[in-house]
Amino acid sequence: MITDVIDVVAEFAITRKAVWDLLLDPQTYPRIFEGIGACEPLETVAGHPVLLVRVGSAEVGIRSHTMQLIVERELESFELRFPMLGGFASVRLRDEHEHTRISVTYFAPGRVHPHLAELNNAAIVDWTNAGLRLLADLVLAAPTSVIVNGENSPMRRRAGVAKQIMTSGVGRTYRPDSAFKQFRRLAEWGFNLAGGYAAAAVRSPHTAAVIDDRAQRTFAEMHQRTHALAAAMSAVGLNAGDAVGLLARNHAGMVETMVAAGKLGIDAVLLNTGLPARRIEEIVQRDKLSALFVDAEFDPLVQYLHDDIPRYTTDHTPPTPGATTIDDLIALGHTEFRKPTQPGKLVVLTSGTSGTPKGARRPHPKGFGTIAALLSRIPFRMNDTMLIPAPLFHTWGLAALQMSTPLRATVVLPEHFDAEDCLRLIAEHRVTTLIAVPIMVHRILELPAPVRARYDTSSLRVVASCGAPLTAATVLNFMDAFGDILYNVYGSTEVSWATVADPDDLRTAPTTAGRPPLGTKIGILGPDLRPLPVGATGHIFVGNHMLFDGYVNAAPPNEADGMLDTGDLGYLDACGRLFIAGRDDEMIISGGENVFPRPVEEALSHLPQVSEVAVVGVPDNEYGQRLAAFVVKREGAGLDSDMVRSYVRHRLSRFSVPRDVTFLTDLPRGETGKILKRLLGGPDTNEAT
Template sequence: MHELVTDVIDVNAEFAVARKALWDLLLEPQTYPRLFAGIGACELIDTGPDSRIANVRIGTAESGIRTHQLLLTVRRWYESLELQCPGTGSFVSIRLRGDEERTKIVVTVFAAGRLHPAIAEQSNAVVVAWVNKGLRRALDVIRGARTSTVVNAENSPLRRQVSVAKQMVTVGVGRTANLATGVKQVRSLTKWGFNLAGGYAAAAAHAPDRIAVIDDHGTRTFAEMHTRTSALAGAMARLDLGFGDTIGLLARNHAGMVECMVAAGKLGVDVALLNVGLSGRQIEDIVQRHRLAALFVDGDLEQLVRYLHADLHRFNTDGHPPAPHRSTIDDLIAQGHTEFHRPSRAGRLIVLTSGTSGTPKGARRPQPKGFATIAALLSRIPLPMEQPMLIPAPLFHTWGLAGLQISTPLRATVVLPGRFDAEDCLRLVAEHRVASMIVVPTMVNRILDLPAAVRARYDTSSLRAVVSCGAPLAGATVLRFMDAYGDILYNVYGSTEVSWATIATPEDLRTAPTTAGRPPLGTRVAVLGPDQRPVPVGVTGHIFVGNHMLFDGYVNSAPPAEADGMLDTGDLGYLDVAGRLFVAGRDDEMIISGGENVFPRPVEEALAHLPQVSEVAVVGVPDQEFGQRLAAFVVKREGAGLDSDMIRAYIRHRLSRFSVPRDVTFLPSLPRGETGKIIKQVLTGPQAGEAALPPSLGGPHLFT
């Protein structure tokens, strides 16, 4: 049995590095959670010429997490500093001696055991080793060690296969009541593949009468989905649609939209999923670029395609045709043509990129690679078998589509609201005893914005997982949601091009609320420098991702940069000592102000902590003096007293002077696309003041 940690511990070390380089790292509180294990997050509260004040989160979800205020004070520049924790009386003294070649460092730790019970149970040797490991990682940063790569079985096919098998057994995917049912499932997957068509066919073989889809109009069983989509595929074939053709699908979430995707897949026809927030002109460009052979459109979206060439066949998807002569998919299914040639390859789904940094591009999504695809997500998110799943995220978006794809092997009943409304979402959870919910971050915010009395009306105790993807979740939002609904929030970081990259579990988010998480099974994440080689842990670089679900390329555009089998996400970020990824922002969002690299996201995170702020977006704008500067667009909570000077003073004390937004604009809402992502170029465009206001983009109904 070891001796418990004492009140005073000295750590002495000597390194062949310049003193100033080591000093510069240790002077900034943000360094510590990146390089020292057990420190989950650091939030700057105030900065001064010789001091910093920060809140740090120490511990893990298992051992408990404590938030302490830390005061960093310079005693003698380049020679000594102190880290004090007034709340516990603990402190760390750091003294440096040396020159441009070697540095001696003495670290004195006082009352470390008061910071957390888990530390108090350790020995002096454990604390000494912890300090030394953190210092060595600081040396890695100075020396440029290539350590920013984290792999979850991506380079080991055998380990990956074993892990997939274990995951499937644990969850129960593939479990059958008898041999005959199991044979039917395997035959369905063999015939149609591991895609939506195969998923619904296999589920129909296992549980034909189980409800597959609930939408605003009614329900469909798995057997009905399989039968109807085969009839729809047959009708499409009679219309001379087949392998090599592409159709456009412009619809909101409902069973008819799902049936179009499944039927086209059975026939080998590709489907371009059109964002319902696109303009008529953008849709016309996509029709020409993809050479669409037909359009399947919801009735109330018909105005978006009314000026397209009359020879382009149109079919109604939701049973509400704009004119009596317009054929619906129910009309096509009623023809009863179930015979068609099965192609050698199933039809692919083409998802449009968000277009927040340019014109939306069509990205071909790959077919899921057997059970490995679902095993990857389930390795980080324990979605339950045969339990209802609510998908308010739009199916034309990569994340909504991913939720639908994963629902079929789980044999989950999918609840599809046509439009998102925060209160209605809670009502659906209570009514259908929903176990999992697939959302985008704006939906999380909208739910939290509901009055507490409204949220209390609905029993959400059935929820086991609320999974968010599509944009960053503010750390303040993460903690508010989990405090309200329990530790059931998961944050997925990915893109149309790479599918998933990392997943943050509730444990990750409790420890480090702004993290994007760790890679799931079969995924490799690396942070690379300009030479496309890994940077040190804790250093910001370009995020690259490799897995078996990388996209099959754009339809008419060059693919993103590639390095060692990984694709560039277009984002900048860093890995911490625990292998957690943190996203700093898009590489094209970083600005250079007065020679300093400045990211908007830390400013957005800081402002999100203000109770008067409902939403915020920060962007870079040209500046004659500094080259570029930050501009903040803020949505205040009702009745909040907040002005531009308060915003600027708040950021000035928390971040660098280059992070202070010189322009602060208050808006009633922020411009958002149909997936809830803020369209920042609208804020800085020539019509910025007017374009930010349409209720269809920022009002209570996100997907109207």
């Protein structure tokens, strides 16, 4: 058992000023001390900052306390006081022969968290020394910000893959009587959508594979229809090596077109349904598309393209008179086509907020290792019912669809997202997994409690969100409402996945992006492409076996030690969790200070009057740049610009206070729900998913 008073002394070959600056920065504590999930400024009282500290873990419990940081003698001593608990930590610094001695005295540490009372003094001393060593690493620029999940150990990685495959039930589905046929189908078509539906047609032919707003397809029907569609595409002159454009919402016809193109060796360029006609024309010309497969509602976007580009209708709505639908092609009854040496690839477009979207060639899944990677962080299971309102032309929606076939999951595809209708579909189909983007999570949470109560969502085990940061308020409120089923995925079109935060991570540190899945490597690198210390902010690089195969017509991102630059800045904490600071082009320099918009967005999201907020950098004649906030208020909320500025002023640095505060009814968003900050006057070249 610990005592009321504990002394810790550590000494490092670093300057006292460097130690002082770090220990007086509240951001330092959750970065270098395990068990501290957050340390957020609340206000300033009598010149002393008051902080909200989140301590503990999901396993042992989490507590939040107010803490005062009181400087006693500049560069010599300060105290961290917990006035409601009657405990404190006194920190004293002294020079010792070109070293700095750090002396810490704890009083009543067991009151901070019940778990601490079960430990002994040695554990508290070890915990303190471990954090202080990371502090010294920060000062000395030790290259410690690289974390690998199994990638450097082939044996461990293979064992991890086998474990995840068996735990999920995937391995148990290959019974001896059908295993040979299933593996033969995979060998014939590849470990991709085509091979997945072909193998599933052997094992579970009558199981529903895809349910959309108008139809239902079994695995056998998906395999048969896509085979007939591929043969028809060949008959009309499409050949391996060609590329076609696919402009469609989520439905069975979109999936069938992707699969048929892959079987024929044709690349399918997945066009964002929010693109204007001019951008589509540029992509058609740039990528030399041989044909277009388009939902009828988007015919006006392609009507002025050259007549020599064939067009086919993909959905069930009444097509343009004289148009050929994919059902017409399937009805031709063709069954033969030349199988390609390589299956066609799916080309996902980046967001294109700075110009014409780049086409990123997505690799095919690399066997069971790809499934095992996500299974190591998200508990998908065999025979799940998976609701995917996230667009399939988006990397996250597409990744979920690719995961569905080896899991024999039934995929429910709504063409449009509506928060209440999403809950209806969950209740109607007993959905176990929801694949969403953050705005969808937010919109569901915004539904009035009586509306949410109408629908039985008890079948949900996983809500996996990807595409943009989730605010801490959204994370905690969603889990309080629906249970600890939320998973936050960080990745991009170029790197696929990078990290996943599970419910335990999010309970402990709600703003974290999580930890790398099996077979993934994360590095926080400086401008020289060398690793930075744990806790230091730098460029996020990611390595795994699903890195994209390059852009169709653009130079690839920077690469270092087999990892690609995501374009984001972030840091790793002492527990190996990743945190995103923001895009490298979102950071502004105001009065010589580096300032990120995201901490301001996080702070304002906790205001009960605020529904949504976006913060961007704008030019400033005096300081070079400044922040501007765009706020959507909740209905009937009383909030003005001075209140917003005052709230931020008491919680963050003075350079973080937005001089401009604009109230909007809605924030501009793209088709995937990503806020288009360029329309607010700030940079938004974010390609991350």
